[in-house]
Amino acid sequence: EVQLVESGGGLVQPGGSLRLSCAASGFTFSYYPMNWVRQAPGKGLEWISSISGFTSTISYADSVKGRFTISRDNAKNSLYLQMNSLRADDTAIYYCAREREYCSSNTCQKYYFGYWGQGTLVTVSS
């Protein structure tokens, strides 16, 4: 059974840093692209970063580029999000999500967010 368990959330002051972790189990972690998605209180989902499996190709949403760093340790089956220069509008539940591959119209290597963790709450406030 695929399991994703986030940790590391908490209360941090504006300008501070926090490192989130996502422990993965039930699948071969290194094979799959992983993502961080956040949800501010009462708001919708916002994709913030993704990292591929083997090549570790990385991308970020503009809202976090230059402040957040995604990484993974395939030996530890873990995904990380280093968050620096935190602002009040970074307050949110942060979810890690594993991509799941599918085939369509004779093309494979297409992906959707097939598995989600339960999320960890980050509160940025003085």
Added chain:
Amino acid sequence: QSVLTQPPSVSGAPGQRVTVSCTGNTSNIGAGYDVHWYQQLPGTAPKALIYGNDNRPSGVPDRFSASKSGTSASLAITGLQAEDEADYYCQSYDSSLSGWVFGGGTKLTVL
């Protein structure tokens, strides 16, 4: 302001059919990228509902269906049940942003 536009809310009585629209542009849905839909029950993490425009993951009832045309997509729920009350999000990839994008979400109320 989300890149993909959804109505903030929809509602229907038990047994009825409702639809949720998702409108994008030529950098995402209109560029040929697939649309996925997620259901988020109150207080829980999102769950995949539809992938690849019109496919249901195992375990999702066939009351849920979806389609895509041009720069838009649509989710349909037939035979509404109280347990369908949730937030629904569409998702696609955006080539100009080089990343995934979500719709703003639609709250379904079962009357």
